[in-house]
Amino acid sequence: MSAVLDVGGLEPPEPMVRILEALDTLGPDEKLRVLIDREPVPLYSILQRNGYGHRTTAQQDHRYEVLIWLVPGA
Numbered sequence: 001m002s003a004v005l006d007v008g009g010l011e012p013p014e015p016m017v018r019i020l021e022a023l024d025t026l027g028p029d030e031k032l033r034v035l036i037d038r039e040p041v042p043l044y045s046i047l048q049r050n051g052y053g054h055r056t057t058a059q060q061d062h063r064y065e066v067l068i069w070l071v072p073g074a
Contacts (some may be wrong), residue, residue, distance in 0.1 A: 008063060021061040026070060034066040
């Protein structure tokens, strides 16, 4: 199952705050799909440090989609 979080149009640090809050509710078999206006480079090290995997895809509308999941055993 995948939850969608659209943080487009929000001013920093609000997108990061909302993403981290959403991750706290993510179950072990769930994925979080984040839609954001800029590539969230600072988020990547936080995800890695906390055992999450991610895949970022640039969209045709110049936004980014970041798919985030919990890595088992991390």
